[in-house]
Amino acid sequence: MASATRPTTWLVTGASRGIGLEFVRLLVSFPEHVESERGERLHVVRMDVSDFDSIRASVKQLEPILGEVGLDYLINNAGIITEDTAFTLGPEQLMDILRTNAAGPALVSQVCLPFLEKGTRKVVLNVSSTGGSIATSDQRKDKKYTSYSMSKAALNMLTVKQKAERPDIIAVTLDPGWVKTDMGGKDGLLEPEESISNILKIVTSATSADSGKYLRYNGESLPW
Ligand code: NDP
Numbered sequence: 001m002a003s004a005t006r007p008t009t010w011l012v013t014g015a016s017r018g019i020g021l022e023f024v025r026l027l028v029s030f031p032e033h034v035e036s037e038r039g040e041r042l043h044v045v046r047m048d049v050s051d052f053d054s055i056r057a058s059v060k061q062l063e064p065i066l067g068e069v070g071l072d073y074l075i076n077n078a079g080i081i082t083e084d085t086a087f088t089l090g091p092e093q094l095m096d097i098l099r100t101n102a103a104g105p106a107l108v109s110q111v112c113l114p115f116l117e118k119g120t121r122k123v124v125l126n127v128s129s130t131g132g133s134i135a136t137s138d139q140r141k142d143k144k145y146t147s148y149s150m151s152k153a154a155l156n157m158l159t160v161k162q163k164a165e166r167p168d169i170i171a172v173t174l175d176p177g178w179v180k181t182d183m184g185g186k187d188g189l190l191e192p193e194e195s196i197s198n199i200l201k202i203v204t205s206a207t208s209a210d211s212g213k214y215l216r217y218n219g220e221s222l223p224w
Contacts, residue, residue, distance in 0.1 A: 006069060006120070007069060008072050008073075008120075008121070009065075009066060009069055009070065009071050009072050009073070009119065010023075010027055010071075010072065010073040010074075010075065011045075011062070011066075011071055011073070011074050011075065011112065011115075012024055012027075012075040012077055013047065013049055013075065013076055013077050013078040013104075013105075013108060014049070014077045014078025014079065015044075015077070017181070017182060018179075018181035018182055018183060018184075018192070019077055019127065019176055019179055019181055019192060019195065019196060020075070020077040020078065021192075022192035022193060022195075022196045023075055023077065023196055023199075023200075024042070026193070026196055026197060026200060027200075028041055028042055043065050045058055045061045045062060045065075046058070046061065047061075047108075049076075049078045049100055049104030049105070049107075049108060050096065050099045050100040050104055052103075052107055055104065055107045055108055055111055056107075056111060058111065059111050062111075062112070062115065066115040066118075067115070068118075069118070069119075070115050070116070070117070070118025070119035070120070071112055071115035071116050071118070071119045072119040072120055072121035072122070072123065073119075073121060073123045073125065073203060074108070074109060074112050074116060074123070074124045074125070075125045075127065075203075076104075076105035076108055076109065076124065076125065076126045076127060076155075077125075077127040078100065078104065079100060079101045079127065079151075079183070080096070080097060080100045080101065080148075081097075081145060081148045081183055082097060082145070082147060082148065083144045083145060084144070084145070084146050084147050085143060085144060085146050086146050089146050089147050093147060094147040094150065097147040097148055097150075097151045098147070098150065098151050098154060100151075101148070101151035101152060101154075101155060102151045102152075102154035102155050102158060105126055105155060105158065106158050109124055109158075109162060112124075113166075116169060117168075121170070121204075122168060122169045122170060123169075123170045123171075123172070123203055123206055124159075124162060124169060124170070124171045124172070125172050125173075125174060125199075125203050126155050126156075126158065126159050126171070126172070126173040126174070127174060127176060128152045128155050128156055128159075128173040128174060128175055128214070129148070129149075129152045129175050129176075130175045130216075130222060131145055131148055131149040131152050132149060132151075132152025132153040132154075132155060132156045132173075132175075133153075133156075133214070133222055133223055133224060134153055134224060135223035135224055136222075136223055137149065155173060156173045156214055156224065158173075159171045159172065159173035159212065159214070160212050163211040163212035164212070167208065167211070168208075169211070170206050170207065170208055170210060170211045171211050171212060172202075172203065172206055172210060172211065172212075172213055172215060173213070173214050173215070174199060174202070174214070174215045174216070174217065175214075175215070175216050175217060175222060176190075176195045176196070176199060176217045177189065177190045177195045177216065177217040177218075178190060179191075179192055179195045180192065190217070195217045198217045198218055198219070199217050201219075202215065202217075202219055
């Protein structure tokens with residue numbers, strides 16, 4: 001996958017712990033995913049995806065890393081959750097979640113577009129949730145995460161719009177499954193490695209025919 005002269009490049013948001021950290025751990029441990037002739041395989045970029053100035057400022061840090069080689073895979077993973085319901089949610093908290101989980105990924109994708117254009121793969125993976133599925137919402141026992149579900153439904157729509165606007169980019173929205181992380185809790189059904197190793201297979205083999213899809217970590221389609 002990686003050529004001898006050009007590294008395959010990934011940008012993962014929210015990589016300090018949980019799913020994002022597991023992405024990075026697997027990527028740096030498998031040379032078939034990342035290969036750099038320069039020997040610099042990992043760069044840490046400071047970015048708060050809920051702070052639009054911070055996202056815009058990150059371009060200065062990204063330019064020396066990606067300016068020449070471009071970006072192959074953007075993983076919009078950073079996210080937050082809170083327990084609330086439709087008739088109890090706080091509007092300020094809803095705005096915080098929408099800002100982090102939907103507006104943030106939209107702006108990160110925008111500022112990364114010039115890098116993606118230079119990349120070979122041009123993949124944007126938006127890490128969503130089954131909570132964003134409107135079609136299955138009634139079947140879900142758990143009604144507690146209203147703001148979060150609204151934000152992931154917005155992220156799903158962003159993916160569809162990204163695909164429609166840029167057919168040259170492969171935009172996918174994907175539920176990682178219930179993963180044992182700080183967010184998922186210890187009762188999660190999946191170890192991070194199981195979820196992310198599957199997701200890596202999906203994104204590295206994705207083609208333009210997959211763009212605009214809403215998938216589970218195992219490749220199954222999710223109803224919108
Ligand atoms: P965690 O809470 O374990 O980790 C969240 C990560 O996102 C941390 O690295 C955190 O950084 C980062 N983050 C949060 N807010 C911001 C911000 N404003 N700017 C930059 N980074 C930020 O969550 P998971 O790893 O479990 O979740 C990752 C993604 O997967 C989320 O989008 C989540 O919605 C989704 N998901 C997770 C599921 C699960 O079962 N775990 C199920 C379905 C979806 P910091 O350490 O600085 O707070």
